[in-house]
Amino acid sequence: MNLSPLQKARYQYSPKLPGMLRGGISEISVKVGAPTESVADQAKIKALFPNTYGKEEITFVKGSNTSAAKKQVVGVILSGGQAPGGHNVICGLYDAIKATDKNNVLLGFKGGPSGLIDDDFIEFTDEYINAYRNTGGFDIIGSGRTKLETEEQFKVVTEVAKKHGLTAIVIIGGDDSNTNAAVLAEYMAAHNTGVQVIGCPKTIDGDLKNEDIEASFGFDTATKTYSELIGNIERDANSAKKYWHFIKVMGRSASHVALECALETQPNICLIGEEVAAKKMSLAAIANYIADSVEKRGNNGENFGVAIIPEGIVEFVPEFSKLIAEINELLAGSKTEEFNALPDWDAKYAFIKKGLSAESFAVFEILPQFVQQQLFLERDPHGNVQVSLIESEKLFSEMVKNELAKRKAAGTYKGKFGAQHHFFGYEGRCAFPSNFDADYCYSLGYNAFMLIQYGYTGYLSKVSNISKPAEEWVAGGMPITKMMNMERRNGEDKPVIRKALVELDGAPFKFFAAHREEWAVKTSFTYPGAIQYFGPAEVCDLTTRTLALEKGQD
Known part of the structure; x- marks a missing residue:
């Protein structure tokens, strides 16, 4: 088998153990707490x-x-x-x-x-x-x-x-x-x-x-891998100066990956799902928030930028969660077959309008058609919407585009807007x-x-x-x-390990929140580069910004 030089070198690496596990099995004892x-x-x-x-x-x-x-x-x-x-x-x-x-x-x-x-x-x-x-x-x-x-x-x-x-x-x-x-x-x-x-x-x-x-x-390796890619895109954006890049990253139930990548790369925008939920932000509010950055930068002659979006962002939007719950009910049981048998999208659209509450249909109506249709793709094993199939990076860029068109018509926005889309997931799961x-x-x-x-x-x-x-x-x-x-x-009370969400009063989010207004307008990009395996410990054994901030070391 042909091996790359890095593969050969990594085989030879000797991982470091905690001090109490070094020196031989016979020297390891237990302290009971x-x-x-x-x-x-x-x-x-x-x-x-x-x-x-x-x-x-x-x-x-x-x-x-x-x-x-x-x-x-x-x-x-x-x-x-x-x-x-x-x-x-x-x-x-x-x-x-x-x-x-x-x-x-x-x-x-x-x-x-x-x-x-x-x-x-x-x-x-x-x-x-x-x-x-x-x-x-x-x-x-x-x-x-x-x-x-x-x-x-x-x-x-x-x-x-x-x-x-x-x-x-x-x-x-x-x-x-x-x-x-x-x-x-x-x-x-x-x-x-x-x-x-x-x-x-x-x-x-x-x-x-x-x-x-x-x-x-x-988490360390994956976020470093994504941050390298995001940094590369930031450098390209700052070189070409003509695109806004909407980058979705892994993290359906929590926004830790998005936050860590933002701390590493200082993008113009990073959405944090837990904050969206806490503030009960609507889709329109999120689109306006991004559009504000695009407008200010565009009016300064900087028609480019980077926005990081966590994979599960739409599940944190209260109105969207309600819409999904109603769609799940709408297609419960045999109604999925009834819906799928309808001849075209117009007929399906009428079926949806009749079955949703006025409030949820108002949310559905503002979605781009490709997102509307993604909501009715193949269901998961429990018959629910597969939220992971929703291309939220494209959803928000389309909504921002529409909002900017209104602002241009009103004379407040003088820039140009073009979007590129990315989803970083598999790229980091099996990295060295x-x-x-x-x-x-x-x-x-x-x-x-x-x-x-x-x-x-x-x-x-x-x-x-x-x-x-x-x-x-x-x-x-x-x-x-x-x-x-x-x-x-699934309708039953079950014992489970509690998921850890981003803490809005935690040091990592507070650091991000203290700097994001400046990052939104100024080009403050940082470029982490590739993971380093050989060299000084302060470069090669570097921990995540999240952990460093949590421990007061950053």
Whole structure:
């Protein structure tokens, strides 16, 4: 196989571990902290997790290893969308397993949770693992979005675990995947299977975070990748001076990616969904906000700019959310077939007008026709609008264009407006992990095995103090139930890990808010450039602006 020079070099990189995990497995001891409780709905969560709720947080420290010696056969899965660094979680897990006892075994179940159900696996070897060290992607065993949540599934997983003599299962995933890990851990404990379950926090969206989880892995690399591309576009815009670039970035349920990219690149506009919701901004208000920047810059002779838009922005707009809810009701059951059978768009438009409230139809009516039609594309498995299919970057550029036409007719706008559109998503999900993500992920995997060795289950591998050099990182674990609350899902109350949204009173947003008026008018672009892997630590091991601001280091 032909390898690029960077691939060859990255294979040789040695990830840095937290200080307490260095020096050998025999020198790692446990410090037990206080018991925990869930972030909300304590009585309900405790009732659902009687065997795993309320356990203590733990920290690993230097000292004699007091864990009981036994052969470990561990299974691992990757769950959900790809995030840079996933391979290193598995590499760290493997190295810790083999450092403890070379006869220990790590099985990788293929294609995500379904691999556990289908008993589709590979036994990792040094040769196999070494081909994936410090690389991006999830192709080492693949991933999947099957959810482990039913009694029948748990019985199958238990039989597969028994067949292979599994002592533990590690689930690498986001909030939903780690919720499933907590439920599986409870099932295994309730049925005395002896199988431990450990989770690792993954998602480039950045919404799996709290006072314990300072960052989910992959966020650093993905936002650096998107910021490089946005910086390149900013430089092009400042060179050609003739286009406004509307750039949609990943992040459906939270705007962390958009905010981090804005902090890195200082665009003219960045929408934050959480602020849109808090201010109850309408689509027209958002379009006017962007148009104000375009007008001021255009009247200054600068007919170019950059606007960053989070993927899920329309779901934060109250009037749009109401419209979507009404459309979901309008097409419930057999009415979807009735709608699809209509001969043309005019007939469908009349059907829609008749079925929506006057308020929602007024919102629908101002949408460009291509967005109107996108709202009636293929439904998701629950029969709902697939909001991710809505091209919000094009929606807002079209609305801004229409608003500017009115302003030009009124004589207030004297510039020219042309738009280009981009969506950055897949470009960052499998990038070569930054040094930070390579180190952080390796540490999460290594740490996960220490939790297994000491007999913990229903815990999340936790590495904190990560804004400091790796030597000062703190490794340990926390019960997954600590992050949980009850939410309404598909008509049922279910225990889930609470998503972390952008905090409008947090330091990262406050910094952005303090500068955005200036950025909206002046060309204040910054150009982060490509991720650096070799060179001084202040360049190569740089953390995100979000984390630095949260820790008061920026």
